[in-house]
Amino acid sequence: MRQFDLFENPASQMRSAAPYVVVLSSHLLGDLPQIVVAPVRRGDGIPGLEVPVTIDGELMTIQVPGLSAVRSAALRQRIASLAAHEDAIRRALDRLFTGF
Numbered sequence: 001m002r003q004f005d006l007f008e009n010p011a012s013q014m015r016s017a018a019p020y021v022v023v024l025s026s027h028l029l030g031d032l033p034q035i036v037v038a039p040v041r042r043g044d045g046i047p048g049l050e051v052p053v054t055i056d057g058e059l060m061t062i063q064v065p066g067l068s069a070v071r072s073a074a075l076r077q078r079i080a081s082l083a084a085h086e087d088a089i090r091r092a093l094d095r096l097f098t099g100f
Contacts, residue, residue, distance in 0.1 A: 001035070001075065002027040004083040006055070009039065010074035017041055020055065021070065022062055022082050024093070034069045038062050048095050051088045055080065064092040 005023045009015045018039035025035035044052060045061035053060050062082070082089070094100065 001072065001078070002081070002083075004081055004086060004089065005078045006040065006080045006082055007037075007075040007078060010070055014039070018063065018066075020060070020079065021075070022089075023075070024067065024089070031072065033072060035072050035075075036067055037070050037075075038064050039066045039068075049092055051085055051092050053082060053085055062089060062092070064089070064096055067096075 001023060003023055003026050006020050007023070009018050009021050018041040020040035021037040022040055023035055023037055025032060040053070040055070040060050040062050042058065042060055044059065045063060049064055051062040051064065053062060
């Protein structure tokens with residue numbers, strides 16, 4: 001499991017609104033029992049805080065303010081990598097935590 005990997009949302013009750021989660025924890029930390037993820041939901045979002053991505057032809061948004069921790073074991077099969085959006089994700093995280 002690598003940083004920016006995309007997985008199905010392990011919270012089945014949330015999948016209709018946010019079908020995916022993206023891993024934000026660094027893979028350089030090794031196998032942690034819990035990792036930080038952000039939900040990926042349908043539609044557009046708040047510019048500067050949420051990152052637009054296209055998954056299977058559908059506009060989705062990485063909802064950076066919705067960070068949460070999940071058990072690593074709950075993330076089963078990697079769907080894709082969103083590493084191409086690394087800069088935008090890091091900028092959104094910086095804005096969330098520093099305001100800039």
